[in-house]
Amino acid sequence: TMEQQFVDRRASLLANKIARTNLFMQRQNIQKVPVTFAGEQLDFIRLAMVDGINEDALRTIDFHQRCIGADIDNGRQYWCMKKDDEIIGLSGFHYRLWDPKSIVWGGWFVAQPNASAMTKIAMLLDTLKVLLEETDYKQLYIEVFADTTQSNILGIYQSLLFTELSRFENFYGPQQDMVVMKLELDELRQHWLSLTSAQLQVQ
Numbered sequence: 001t002m003e004q005q006f007v008d009r010r011a012s013l014l015a016n017k018i019a020r021t022n023l024f025m026q027r028q029n030i031q032k033v034p035v036t037f038a039g040e041q042l043d044f045i046r047l048a049m050v051d052g053i054n055e056d057a058l059r060t061i062d063f064h065q066r067c068i069g070a071d072i073d074n075g076r077q078y079w080c081m082k083k084d085d086e087i088i089g090l091s092g093f094h095y096r097l098w099d100p101k102s103i104v105w106g107g108w109f110v111a112q113p114n115a116s117a118m119t120k121i122a123m124l125l126d127t128l129k130v131l132l133e134e135t136d137y138k139q140l141y142i143e144v145f146a147d148t149t150q151s152n153i154l155g156i157y158q159s160l161l162f163t164e165l166s167r168f169e170n171f172y173g174p175q176q177d178m179v180v181m182k183l184e185l186d187e188l189r190q191h192w193l194s195l196t197s198a199q200l201q202v203q
Helices: 002-027 040-048 053-069 117-134 153-159 185-202
Strands: 030-034 076-083 086-094 103-106 139-147 163-173 176-184
Touching (some): 002 185, 139 153, 139 163
Antiparallel strands (some): 030 076, 076 086, 139 176
């Protein structure tokens, strides 16, 4: 059908974007390092996240650290992005233990306030690449903090094929909405695997 062709075309374009992300990150000297949630990484969260949200994140980090210390898998995987030895973002994903095994949620996505849209997109695409290659989740859901006065993050997610499912207006405060969005990983994974297998054959 025309609708399916449109979906396939968009998924194919997104797969190509993901393929270009590695090159962009190399050119920009963006490196992925393990998350320690200590020292400069905690300072970055305090400064880069909105007041109130950062306090919630820090409480969750404390819980996450306690789980790691007790060798308990709480479903979270995170990494830190650095450029020229400076932190520019944190990203990852979160499998909630009570959800169906096919569903995963985006973890915090925290970007340096002055990071370019291209850099933010690259960090998000890198997370998608990990989900496509290293997991078999079928749907990715995200809760997006949307400051309706200044944030461009909703437009960025929409450009990456996320569909807005619902919006909780003023959830975090005046003009600070919480938006739930969804991406079909299964369809995208098919395009990603066919693209990467084609590249391997060319090599």
